Amino acid sequence: MKVGFIGLGNVGGKLSGSLLRNGFDLTVLDRKPELVAGFVGRGAAAAGDAANLMRDCDVVITCLPSPAASAAVMEEMLPEVVPGKIWLEMSTTDDAEIRRLAALVEAKGGTAVDCPVSGGCHRADTGNISIFAGCERETFERVLPLLMTLGRRVLHTGPVGSASVLKVVTNYLATANLVSVCEALVTAKAAGMDMNTAYEAIKISSGTSFVHETESQVILNGSRDISFTMDLVAKDIGLFQAIADRAGVPLEISPLLNEIFRDGQERYGPRELSPNIIRRLEDATGLDIRAPGFPPEMVDDEPEEPGYEVVPTGIARPVAAE
CATH class of the missing domain: 1.10.1040.10 (N-(1-d-carboxylethyl)-l-norvaline Dehydrogenase; domain 2)
Structure with missing residues (x-):
């Protein structure tokens, strides 16, 4: 599976690092060349633009700072969406907007999943972050192995938009x-x-x-x-x-x-x-709220562990339709 990743900022850089660390064939794209160069130095490939990334990869993941940024990137990628392509939106975004963009992807034969993360950048860095996934159950089971590499606790929330x-x-x-x-x-x-x-x-x-x-x-x-x-x-x-x-x-x-x-x-x-x-x-x-002995940033001291699906309390584990 060839995976493309767009957005190598505080969260995206750590999530894509988990893919690279676990041996995925990874191609990256970001507006900051120095971030891309860092990943290329660790074994990733660099994409020329978002359209090429979608054309060349099986799965494209976006992790961007705003709904507008996600929409702009999807406009570039949409002409290259064909049946079999998967878009994972890991940004924190507007649920109405993700449903709109997902409909455009699905109209081209592709598959869209909104799968934002929660738990802090320090856990994104170790693959121990939590992930919500909004999509059909069958789609969820297709992308679950990838999501279990990106995070530890993975929750299927319902249809596209529910995760957002x-x-x-x-x-x-x-x-x-x-x-x-x-x-x-x-x-x-x-x-x-x-x-x-x-x-x-x-x-x-x-x-x-x-x-x-x-x-x-x-x-x-x-x-x-x-x-x-x-x-x-x-x-x-x-x-x-x-x-x-x-x-x-x-x-x-x-x-x-x-x-x-x-x-x-x-x-x-x-x-x-x-x-x-x-x-x-x-x-x-006029008070200074500081004290000795506390760290300047959070570091996840839990070892990286395999991810798993979280099943909501009181709900039987759902299965994909036959």
Whole structure:
């Protein structure tokens, strides 16, 4: 199987690295020549453009920063889509847009899957990240071996578009947790607590979470480097709000989160690291929320393990139609 990968950024570079590490015939494309050169130096081939990549590969994976970027790349690739071609969209994108693009691919005889990832860049680097996959069951079983190389826990979410909805839902929850963690850490500091002790108290309590156990560490280190930026957070929580608006759900927390990140981008710039949203509170209080002994970035210390399908609680394992 020849695999093409478009988008070698913070997440895509790590996901494609898993393919290369596991012996896949990989061709890559990115707007930054230095990123492509790094992969070529490790044994990948370089594509001239997106159309050539689709023509020459069996599967093309995209991992791009916005729905607009994905649409632009698909416009280039679409003339080369023929029966048997598979497109895996691993970007965090708009569910309506992925359904629109998937319909174009399927009209040409190809197959489309939206399969965003979740779990942090450090887990993408080791192949231990989680993957949601939206597609027909038969298609899911065709691409499952590839997805189990890219990630560890793979969940079939339903038809195309469903994975993108659930990815945006989970990113919304992570953002809400990040803001609440920032408030908790600053309040603990203002109350005179030792920050190392505060971190451990939260970690061993009912207040802990994935976000606390990862992002709180780089916040306390001071690097704030989780390989994710404020503009990307704003995109994701904006997509969540759009889903809720279309469904007529009167959200209360979501509009406030969107306003917080709009303000954060205005203050510190859209490419500021997302955990630095805590700076709004540091600036307001004059407090420095740092503590010794925490790492500058997260590293996945779990060994790379074979992936597997996650079956939802209460649902029998589905099978492809005969």
